[in-house]
Amino acid sequence: xxxxxxAPSPTGYLHVGGARTALFNWLWARRAGGTxxxxxxxxxxxxxxxxxxxxxMDDLRWLGIEWDEGPEAGGPNGPYLQSQRMDIYxxxxxxxxxxxxxxxxxxTAEELxxxxxxxxxxxxxxxxxxxxxxxxxxxxxxxxxxxRDVTVRFAVPQDVPLVITDIVRDEITFAxxxxxxxxxQKSDGFPTxxxxxxxxxxxxKITHIIRGQEHLMNTPGQQALWKALFGDAQLPKYxxxxxxxxxxxxxxxxxxxxxxxxxAIKTMQDIETVRVGxxxxxxxxxxESKSIQDDIKTGKLAEVGGIAxxxxxxxxxxxxxxxxxxxxxMAEYLGVALPEINIVDFFKSGYLPETMVNFLALLxxxxxxxxxxxPIGELIESFDLSRLSKSNSLFDRKKLLSFNxxxxxxxxxxxxxxxxxxxxxxxxxxxNSAEDELLSTIIKLCEGTRTxxxxxxxxxxxxxxNNEIQYDEKAVKxxxxxxxxxxxxxxxxxxxxxxxxxxxxxxxxxxxxxxEEKQAGLGKVAxxxxxxxxxxxxxxxxxxxxxxxxKENTLARIDTTLKKFAAxx
RNA sequence: GGCCCCAUCGUCUAGGUAGGCCUAGGACACCGGGUUUUCAACCCGGCAACAGGGGUUCGAAUCCCCUUGGGGCUACCA
Numbered sequence: 001x002x003x004x005x006x007a008p009s010p011t012g013y014l015h016v017g018g019a020r021t022a023l024f025n026w027l028w029a030r031r032a033g034g035t036x037x038x039x040x041x042x043x044x045x046x047x048x049x050x051x052x053x054x055x056x057m058d059d060l061r062w063l064g065i066e067w068d069e070g071p072e073a074g075g076p077n078g079p080y081l082q083s084q085r086m087d088i089y090x091x092x093x094x095x096x097x098x099x100x101x102x103x104x105x106x107x108t109a110e111e112l113x114x115x116x117x118x119x120x121x122x123x124x125x126x127x128x129x130x131x132x133x134x135x136x137x138x139x140x141x142x143x144x145x146x147x148r149d150v151t152v153r154f155a156v157p158q159d160v161p162l163v164i165t166d167i168v169r170d171e172i173t174f175a176x177x178x179x180x181x182x183x184x185q186k187s188d189g190f191p192t193x194x195x196x197x198x199x200x201x202x203x204x205k206i207t208h209i210i211r212g213q214e215h216l217m218n219t220p221g222q223q224a225l226w227k228a229l230f231g232d233a234q235l236p237k238y239x240x241x242x243x244x245x246x247x248x249x250x251x252x253x254x255x256x257x258x259x260x261x262x263x264a265i266k267t268m269q270d271i272e273t274v275r276v277g278x279x280x281x282x283x284x285x286x287x288e289s290k291s292i293q294d295d296i297k298t299g300k301l302a303e304v305g306g307i308a309x310x311x312x313x314x315x316x317x318x319x320x321x322x323x324x325x326x327x328x329x330m331a332e333y334l335g336v337a338l339p340e341i342n343i344v345d346f347f348k349s350g351y352l353p354e355t356m357v358n359f360l361a362l363l364x365x366x367x368x369x370x371x372x373x374x375p376i377g378e379l380i381e382s383f384d385l386s387r388l389s390k391s392n393s394l395f396d397r398k399k400l401l402s403f404n405x406x407x408x409x410x411x412x413x414x415x416x417x418x419x420x421x422x423x424x425x426x427x428x429x430x431x432n433s434a435e436d437e438l439l440s441t442i443i444k445l446c447e448g449t450r451t452x453x454x455x456x457x458x459x460x461x462x463x464x465x466n467n468e469i470q471y472d473e474k475a476v477k478x479x480x481x482x483x484x485x486x487x488x489x490x491x492x493x494x495x496x497x498x499x500x501x502x503x504x505x506x507x508x509x510x511x512x513x514x515x516e517e518k519q520a521g522l523g524k525v526a527x528x529x530x531x532x533x534x535x536x537x538x539x540x541x542x543x544x545x546x547x548x549x550x551k552e553n554t555l556a557r558i559d560t561t562l563k564k565f566a567a568x569x
Numbered sequence: 570g571g572c573c574c575c576a577u578c579g580u581c582u583a584g585g586u587a588g589g590c591c592u593a594g595g596a597c598a599c600c601g602g603g604u605u606u607u608c609a610a611c612c613c614g615g616c617a618a619c620a621g622g623g624g625u626u627c628g629a630a631u632c633c634c635c636u637u638g639g640g641g642c643u644a645c646c647a
Binding site: 007008009011041043044046047105107109112116119120121122123124125126149151168169172174175178179182183185186187188190192193194196197212213214215216217218240242243245251362363366368369370371372373389390391392393394395396398399400401402403405409446447448449450454457458475479508511512515521522523524525526527529530531534536537538539540541542543 | 573611
């Protein structure tokens with residue numbers, strides 16, 4: 001029987017690293033017909049946010065990762081929130097204390113800091129100096145009376161080296177002195193991660209612990225703790241996955257989004273400084289104020305992000321970091337594309353969950369042959385811990401994009417429709433007003449497209465009122481104003497008006513013959529029409545576009561376009 | 570700084586546990602050409618790697634050592 005678990009701490013949205021960990025554990029449980037448990041590690045009162053657990057669960061469900069036991073699902077090993085298991089941890093802490101395998105500490109943060117600095121100057125790793133005599137309960141009372149914090153440390157057996165066996169890396173040996181006595185109960189009474197997870201893994205009968213390499217150094221301590229607590233009980237098997245690194249170097253982390261925004265703002269400021277110097281400052285499109293400096297000075301940017309101007313200033317200087325929603329809002333306002341880190345980011349960027357699951361699975365694992373694009377069922381069938389790779393993998397967004405295209409092709413249309421609908425709802429798109437049937441048609445017309453974002457962009461014009469069309473400056477210049485675009489458009493308008501009914505075939509015949517007449521490619525006549533009805537050069541195929549928009553709207557938009565730009569020509 | 574892990578095309582990787590089947594395979598990206606009503610897609614072709622140095626061996630991408638490089642951890646975070 002295989003039992004795996006995903007044990008996130010609820011500090012925010014599920015990010016790619018966490019999602020991959022969850023996926024590997026889930027895949028392994030499914031492959032073996034075992035149990036997959038979701039356990040919320042909310043032992044840090046400072047970091048937990050009340051909605052985070054819910055967000056994480058939503059994201060897991062979006063990915064299709066369902067847990068057999070855990071919050072909302074229930075199960076025989078509950079509760080599945082560590083904050084609700086305090087009595088259990090207390091019991092085991094007491095047991096260790098009674099057996100003299102753990103001891104009380106009363107150090108202040110400053111004292112510990114000093115110890116660490118001392119170790120550093122001596123070029124040694126810091127390890128807590130164990131007292132010769134363990135303090136008793138009376139000392140605890142005394143310390144408390146003095147207002148000192150009371151913590152409990154585990155006395156790591158110092159006589160033998162700690163050897164761990166890892167599925168990915170085989171045996172790794174650590175000197176016991178390197179591990180040192182670590183805290184298992186914090187001064188607020190909560191257990192630390194290293195303690196709670198050992199207790200829970202035992203009680204929940206976890207057989208395989210699949211987690212990131214960042215936990216490798218925790219493992220010897222956790223195993224020692226396991227032995228102290230549960231004797232010879234069979235240890236779980238460990239598999240430490242390689243870290244996923246970002247293309248900017250280093251571990252892929254949430255910090256990248258603020259970093260990207262900060263860099264973007266700085267770059268904008270720099271460019272602006274140069275432009276101001278050269279008196280070249282032009283209004284940027286789609287923005288009320290004309291410069292980033294103004295946006296900062298007037299407090300506009302801070303307001304968009306819902307933070308104080310001082311906070312923004314401190315952020316730009318690299319001193320502090322506002323929360324994610326603020327970062328997102330400011331980036332959107334400035335038109336800065338942030339790297340996707342959280343699973344919801346990918347959802348908002350128009351990726352399919354099928355893509356994410358497939359791509360995530362290949363981060364540090366592969367089936368051993370040349371297969372890459374795989375549906376979930378195939379992933380489950382092929383997954384094997386023996387094929388986890390040792391070296392770090394880079395999160396390659398370009399490859400992800402191409403994966404998404406493949407999955408758009410192979411995912412059943414009704415499934416894509418479902419995903420598209422969810423996407424439209426979240427981004428509040430006018431396209432959401434379409435009936436399912438129409439949406440399906442649109443999706444079909446977008447075959448070969450990469451993301452749901454593209455489908456929305458291409459079809460958006462159909463659901464806007466005629467007066468809501470926004471003309472892309474570049475498109476207008478290139479297609480309408482340069483050459484005889486407007487003249488051609490006028491002819492097209494006449495011909496369309498003359499047609500009794502706008503059928504796809506009729507439109508095609510008309511445009512093709514006109515192009516032939518002009519001895520030019522179809523683009524010559526189609527593009528002005530496209531810009532007229534969409535405002536941009538990118539849309540659904542033109543014949544269908546016109547036909548779906550209808551004669552009345554098409555003619556109205558052409559007229560508006562003609563009138564608007566005739567003067568400028 | 571200390572401890573630990575890792576090292577094949579630009580990127581993800583196959584091959585490494587059974588050394589010869591590897592003049593190193595695939596995918597993404599990139600470059601060239603074709604197709605084309607936009608963006609994509611699609612078709613054809615191309616570029617491109619065993620980090621360096623020592624060993625072991627008849628023979629090493631594959632085993633060993635060193636160097637270099639990258640990463641992780643070093644919390645009363647998980």
